[in-house]
Amino acid sequence: MKAAKRKKLEEKGWKVGSAADFLDLSPEEVAYIELKHALSISLKERRTKKKLSQVDVAKIVKTSQSRVAKMEAGDPSVSVDLLVKSLLALGASPKEVAKAIA
């Protein structure tokens, strides 16, 4: 990974190893990031399957388009809480949330 890219990632809040990229992440940290990523994917899938725009979802979830974009991008500023609440608001059941994670 190039230094510039690493710097940019770090500025955005991600932890990035200098030597072997992700090697300084503990297993939990990796698991947490993966879990969040899985929820992001699931959210975007649900939205596109329903042919909704991010603005539409923002209205349903009672947030803003920019936050929806960040959710789908897996931005570090979004919590698992918000992702889960959004999935539920889009009609997912807890079981389906679980499926998205596993």
Place this chain on the structure above:
Amino acid sequence: MKAAKRKKLEEKGWKVGSAADFLDLSPEEVAYIELKHALSISLKERRTKKKLSQVDVAKIVKTSQSRVAKMEAGDPSVSVDLLVKSLLALGASPKEVAKAIA
């Protein structure tokens, strides 16, 4: 439900319906509470199975005993984020987290 109990619950941040108790909770809200509850249970199970005290867990998770107690009690002040992070810190895999939810 008696008025006194309802008042106490509401003071603690829970939404409680006056007529039919939980009837004013939307399906998402119910799902969210259930999901959180499932994570709480799972956390407590993991802790007790390992014969750890809340203080022990607090050290592992890098939080305080009181917060661990609140996590296990499903206190509204604790986020799904923290519950998930704690489970992962106790060695759960994302798959196991999913299993806890479903």
Place this chain on the structure above:
DNA sequence: ATAGTTTATGTCATATATGACATATTGACA
């Protein structure tokens, strides 16, 4: 009983997440 251990509850200063907004970028289509 009472001492020791664990868990529960209440509060608070600080940290982090949030919605909103502006603006930039992308993509589709005439």
Place this chain on the structure above:
DNA sequence: TGTCAATATGTCATATATGACATAAACTAT
């Protein structure tokens, strides 16, 4: 090409979650 809808990115004031602390209950012995 330019125009319009969708999505992405950056920032910020406010809301919410957090760890820490004190203290109270609840257990478990002796």
